[in-house]
Amino acid sequence: MNKNNKDQPIHLLELNLIVNNIEKKLHVSPTTRLLDILREELNMTGTKFSCEIGRCGACAVHMDNKLVNSCMMMAYQVNNTSICTIEGLADVELHPIQKAFLEEGGYQCGYCTPGMIMAVKALLDTNSNPTEEEIKEALSGNLCRCTGYIGIIRSVQKAKSNWNDQ
Numbered sequence: 001m002n003k004n005n006k007d008q009p010i011h012l013l014e015l016n017l018i019v020n021n022i023e024k025k026l027h028v029s030p031t032t033r034l035l036d037i038l039r040e041e042l043n044m045t046g047t048k049f050s051c052e053i054g055r056c057g058a059c060a061v062h063m064d065n066k067l068v069n070s071c072m073m074m075a076y077q078v079n080n081t082s083i084c085t086i087e088g089l090a091d092v093e094l095h096p097i098q099k100a101f102l103e104e105g106g107y108q109c110g111y112c113t114p115g116m117i118m119a120v121k122a123l124l125d126t127n128s129n130p131t132e133e134e135i136k137e138a139l140s141g142n143l144c145r146c147t148g149y150i151g152i153i154r155s156v157q158k159a160k161s162n163w164n165d166q
Helices: 034-041 096-104 113-126 132-138 150-165
Strands: 013-019 022-028 060-063 066-069 081-084
Touching: 013 034, 022 034, 034 060, 060 113, 066 113, 096 113, 096 150, 113 132, 113 150, 132 150
Parallel strands: 013 081
Antiparallel strands: 013 022, 060 066, 060 081
């Protein structure tokens, strides 16, 4: 009996997704990560590739309005879901959270910023007036190697203020 699986055909999953309000139909391996689908199949490179083990938050997206690390989600888990990436937050104008990060210096190299912004959006969608402690807790899954988080926290507080003024 041949135990080598390399000669066997790979079964592809017909993946149906809504990504940033656009229906997508792809054929991928059931174990392809959502991160790879977004970046390689759909050319959406705003979602960042980093730790690959769900610890850094650079790959954070919204799946059915919940924050998830796309490096931890397999194709079979995201079939028939709605995904929002950093590219889907705004069309022409920047999203208020993006504006707040720009105005308050909530970034340095910018690599973690898309994941941070997606985490902030998830927070403000459920709690429009978070305390500083709640902000820190909401961002605890997002790592930044460049800043001391002061600018990031200040950005979230400004975004919160703008959010409540809408």
